[in-house]
Amino acid sequence: MYDSITIKGNIVLPTEVLFDSYLTISNGKITSISKEKQDDSEIIDATNQYILPGAIDAHVHCYSSMLEGFSNATKSAAAGGVTTIIEMPYDADKLICTQALFEEKKILLEQEAVVDVAMLATIAPKDGLYQIPLLAESGACGFKVSLFNTDSVRFPKIDEGELYEAFKEIEKTGRPVGVHAETDSIVRKFIDNYADEGENNPSAHCKSRPKVAESTAALTVMELAHYTNAKLHLYHCTFPRIFDLVDYYKSQGTNVTAETCTHYLTLCEDDMERLKAKGKINPPLRSAKDMVDLWELLRHDRIDMVTSDHAPWTIDKKQATDIFSNSSGAPGVEVLLPILYSEGVAKGRISIVQLVKVLSDNPAKHFGLGHRKGKIEVGYDADIVILDPNEKWILDETKMYSTARWSPYEGMAMQGKVKRTFVRGKEVYNGKVIGQLGDGIFINAIHGSEL
Template sequence: MDKGSEDMITGCDLLLKGNVVLTDKVIENGYVAIRDGSVVAVGAGAVPDAKEVEDYSGSYILPGAIDAQVHSRSQKGQEGFAWSTRSAAAGGVTTVVDMPYDDGQLICDGVSVRDKAAEGEREARVDFALYGTCHPEVGPAKVGEMVEAGVCSFKFSTFGTHPERFPRIPPQTLYACFAEVARYGLAAGVHNENHEMVMAEIEKIKAAGITDYRAHGMSRPEITETLAMAEIYETGVATGCPAHVVHCSVGRGYEMCAAYQKQGYETSIECCIHYLTLNEEEHVAKLGGKAKINPPVRPAAEVEKLWTHLAAGNVTMISTDHVSWSEDRKTDPDMFKNASGVPGLEAIYALLLKGLKERGLPFTWAARLLAENPANHFRLSHRKGAIRVGRDADIVVMAQKPGPYDAAASGHNIVGWSPYQGINLPYRPVATYVRGQKVFDGVDVLAEPGNGTFVAPLRGSQA
């Protein structure tokens, strides 16, 4: 039994019964005991007394997901925290880590971090953490004040999507920013596409008159990712800053990360759920702009390479890169004119369990890739990331309820479209708990805006 002391397992508020999935094993017919929002015991056999018992026998009790990459405010007047965290609660995501590229405001100083945290405290239904970034003309000057305001990591980009909202950080400035971030013990995450090569390839494909679904992948060949990754990891080596690639769609990238790790460097790499689920031949060809993502969804053969790396332990964490663009920004016949990114918060847990089941991999991988590893990476493991005594009781219950995914039917998404529409999911969330409070009951999201809290990392002597 995982417990702190005998008196800790008396007078519990809530007891959950079912197959408890930890990072190293599954406790069949186990239980999780909760008091004052925290886990106080995990085990099997005789159960502690509790005011309330929820029996989920036959279902899986897993740690709530920490989605490492969410864009709640990418389109002004569109989604926001109230809707993104509603989708999160319905999908078993109990903490969202929100990106700093908001429409109309780059989150690049202490004031903007505090303002965004305050907005999240008013609107979020589940807990949230925040990324900060640096303006290319300012460089690392504001890093310290953003750390003081509570950011859990910093995000940069080697590709310039937009000069103000999503700017490219040139190599010399990236180096300076990494060096400053390293002083605070946080990681630097980077969007990994080589700007010059992508821009040249786009012009080449346009000149050839190719604008259909093939255009996006052709304009961003694999080397555009790996060239950028070499820059990112070498910058980490030179500065001593933990270097993180926030999404990688090609197998070669995972080989690179593993090689740096073997050399003793603190590198990490993230795989988005769409790279494990979708492929170019089947899904991009059918969905067009609704499957446009940066970096692109790759051919099926590359998808299988990613699963091989996952099974080998070369994937650090899995995220959604969630963004709910309005449908008019995803349906232009000219692939180049569509916005990049897709919603995924409601589906991430179910999609990952589907993939693990189909490949004979244990569900313990989900506990590591969706919870423990992100918590460690963002320095949130003092509260988040595991079904463990002393941690927040952030939990999702996944039941075997096969059926096709329908993004519009649930009512928990601000958009009615999804690249995962119609995919048959063997497991569904039937309950989500944040700090021991049920926020989703399998049908309805119960948490109101303002239920979520801002989670900051431990720093320095606190860690």
Template structure:
């Protein structure tokens, strides 16, 4: 009988079912999956008994360098603690966005020696005349490209004009990568914010009121039509409203290659949390009405949403609270890479809204498939031995002061969660043992995108 480097036992979450079984791991890869926990022999054995062994979770929407104080080393540590074995870092870095192959390659080099878990990198384009960098960045390893219809910053996070979007979509087809979009209608939003501020309507709820659902749906509708005519593979990030999902599903039926994600906060928070917590619950797009949240869960449960992400944005609390008396002065975004999995395991699986198999699809299998990440996302032979182990019988209490991110705040502070991450394993090696990080920076790797040469 073959003896493996490592045998992992427990409730294995496969693509279609959960089995109490075992896996044989060799050279960081899964080499055998058995429904008999005692069938496999290993030099080392980890028996997690009745805990769930999920395929390692993948967070495709993370901003390490929107706040340069955070950085990839800190984010990678927070990812491991949060059960995320691979994350995608967004391209809107400070001071320079990742919109040129030379900047992209410099960022890849910067990752060396800093990672605990594996990382993919997004690329983007400049506001004008930037599409010539798409193919070079794709060949250098960009996993996908993120663009915006809303202007956060004219240089770092610009609104891409429509002719450039259509051109970019056509070029991305040549390398078969996905065009992802922050989809908000800036013309409406900017006008409404200006009017609200002139009238001193700067209370927390004003953030949602100046970004009504039409500002999301109108931007998405335009992008869907562009994708229809270009044949592009489109991905809509951080969808906040069920109407957006309905539009996406309508265009899918017309043959448009479109996928979408929502974030944990659009499932677990609503506008009343924004009213109560102010800047601590401010992100773009904003949280919505309670009935919208309920309908987002309905879309999720009926498999109309492909992925759930964190949109990790690690502002320091003092930065966020600059908007204490004027919500528009607070930067948008929450820390989330450390909280995504435990919050949704409690609010989804333990609440009976998602099965463990659905949970694995949304947070592991579909992210890997949508973005064509080889060897990730499944418990299957020849896949990477990336696992997140969760014990449903234990509890976790969120303490924002102990978050690994430099952002020491969350609207979920002191929330008691059902379930505990007891181990995070990347390519057959434990990186987090449920209490401590147990590998050195540098173990994690840069994972090139599917068009890399």
């Protein structure tokens, strides 16, 4: 931890880049941003490099695999320039659906996390509504629910009628409610239709989860949000029509945001034969055209956030010859920022300001972290990333920190390298992870009138 330090470089603010400028950090906070050095503090010379606000990955599953945990997921985050993760409430062994379980997990993260963590909660099917205000009281940054029954214990579907009641209760807390939007009955029907094709045919997974399953679910929850005034977030949206529908509901006054993920921007259904089960993700990879069109939406500021949906399954969960017998999801928190820079900014698809908007500013604002996270501003936490925009490298899965030890992006040619990561002024990565377990803290979400 530096008591006071100044970093010189190209500082990326919410609306502009200050070239050859100075950022000063004292006691974990940003204390000055200027064209001239303000004091005699130690200086880090990052000339010709970007000084970015730390990324906030709003979609991380630390415990879908119990081997990963906060320790390995947050080491991965630090290496990738992610200074805050938002943890999902679906652990391999339980739902984080009560205040007691939420408080237990908070204690665990402050023992094991290397970067800062905000946490989502969920509700138990049929009898979980009374816990909603208690979970908000404990600092949950929002609630996550699903219209698809991934697992009746670990990741259940909440029926639409109960969801309507839940939306009304969640609205009272000011917290957002995020939804895994796939219509369960449609997916079940299509999995049955394509079950015989799943043996040695990875593309059957994509066919089994048609676009209409995603769009009908998105419409359902946007209608619920419209009639309850709940603050809604749609996770892992995969094709442009979803964002068209989001724009319509925004025009109607509905409070809704939507994200896409790095895999939908860089991989498509044509990659399934190469990736096999490594490309099995829910919702599935879509067409090459959808991938291109998502970049256009990003360029026009029509996608609110980009996330990793980090799901660190070990490789044994991806080895079955029947595609439907494999776990769904892929590790990604370590490459969220590098991929969006390399494929987006370096290739001229989006600007560096747009990158920090979808990776830092917007997630912080939506999930109640905007009082201290998400941008470079005096008084904010000194969550800082130094990125060399010109360094070229090849993504090597064997050098990543996740216990998954594999990546769907293996061998990808990259431009733009995270060189150093600071969390509240403490350096946690400098080419290797140097942060310690327990350096990260729980970030209490503050929404609306609480600010």
